[in-house]
Amino acid sequence: MIGRPVGQEVTSDFDLARDAASGKEAAFETLVRRYQGAVRGVCRRLTRHAAEADDVAQAAFLMAWRKIGSYRGGSFKSWICTIAYREFLQARRRKKIEVEFDENTHILAFDSSAARLPEQLDLDRALKTLPENQRICVVLCVATGMSHSEAAAATGFPLGTVKSHVNRGVAALRKQLAAESVA
């Protein structure tokens, strides 16, 4: 869980979601504050563009607000990240259509202006080298903590394919991170 104060009683995600479902905006705001890092992180790793990622993340939270009544417990992080993944797919479809009609569209470079630890820069760089489906599976399972079956349900990939992508992706990431730390 991200951003929870230590030593204080924290309202559970389930209770917050139930309150949000009855129209309490403050409860939903707490959930947004709690999971914005995870959702924005997932969107950045999927889209590889900071500005576009925040648009997708915002769309994901708005969709979550509309569908909060369908949350039935379990990991809220997995639930919201699944929504974020679907929003990413929709945004990518829209973008493909736009690019088809506007050949002058420029793809923005990934925003690396924020100060980050060298190992995090290495992680970003290593992640970018993975094939897309492998990257998606690594992001969902390793970065968001989804189980393989949750990721399979979210992506529509067979469970064995997800496991294979994650194992290969993790191995490739480790290999690259080790190589960069040696160099």
Place this chain on the structure above:
Amino acid sequence: MRTDERYDDLTALFEAQDEALQNEVFVKQVMKPIRRRSRWRAPLLFGAGGIGLGAALSQIGGVWDAIKAQAPTSIDADLSLSLDALPSAQVALDTQSIWVIAAALMVLSCAVLVMTERA
């Protein structure tokens, strides 16, 4: 829950990145359209409900008059209550009840919508 814990080291790196993305401006951006929609939703629904209720109430008097006009024999006009008059009185009462129930349901539906529906 995740069963494969072989990549905790990588997960920790990703979570460190996520922590660095905490930003109050983003939270405000997300909440702004949600609050804006909530502001007009309740007045709109209650307004529509109120109009529906008004229409329903206005019909009650009309139906009552129509039933009274159709009834061949009324109690105050003729003390001999015919068998035909009894069903007419019953229909008037039932029709009134139906309109009241319909109006109550409409108001209740609007209230439920406002209380439960989001965005």
